Amino acid sequence: MRFATFASEKVHMHLQRLSLVNFKNFREASAGFSPKINIITGQNGVGKTNLLDAIHYLCMTKSYFNPVDTQNIRHGEEFMLIEGWFEREGAEEYITCGVKRHQKKQFRRNRKEYQKLSEHIGFLPVVIVTPEDSALIREGSD
Template sequence: MWLKNITLLNFKNYATAELSFSKTVNVFVGNNGAGKTNLLDAIHYLCLCKGYFNPIDSHQIKSNEDLFLVQGDFDREEKNEKITCGLKRNQKKQFKRNKKEYDKLAHHIGLFPLVMISPYDVNIIM
């Protein structure tokens, strides 16, 4: 399984972004505050239905905006899987796989495995 691309709309510091990824190695480089960690958090959202650094969904919406959208295309077992997560302020989060909304987010957990290691986890790996 691998993430082929991601699209962000009003997610944290991103107004809009579209990125494509390599099947092998991807490197994110940029100045502090450029959005590298926010990009990782968006990927975490697609895999585990919530942010890694702040689990409060409404805090992911870019300042002065009313909604956020994170969408990604995964290659999973040679099939394309489109995952979409969106939230309008003061409404319920919508989470879809191939345009079909989940009845329970728990049905999504485990389908797109992810291991997140951040600077906060340095004691685990040392």
């Protein structure tokens, strides 16, 4: 991701690095990203979509696919942590999302916890296009 459009405003951003602990099928994983083009490949079931969902989580404060935060914790574990290092408009941004069973989700920007998650929405614009959405692109709306 290099340019994203949100509400007619061009935002220059780049996800530099992503780290996952106990998120869905990942015990621990990290990945670095190019400011240009990134290609994610792998066999079915290895976590490609979960990796994209983790990025969505950091941008939108929730999973695209599962609205129940605790159901995104790896089976048998008590917590999950998603960390992302972004460059946005020339500034470094460190975003974290932590979820523990039976506790409130913690969402932080540069180590400062948000009082309201809505304060974060739109800061890191992201769009997910699913196979179901592609029909709209190809065929248009009614």
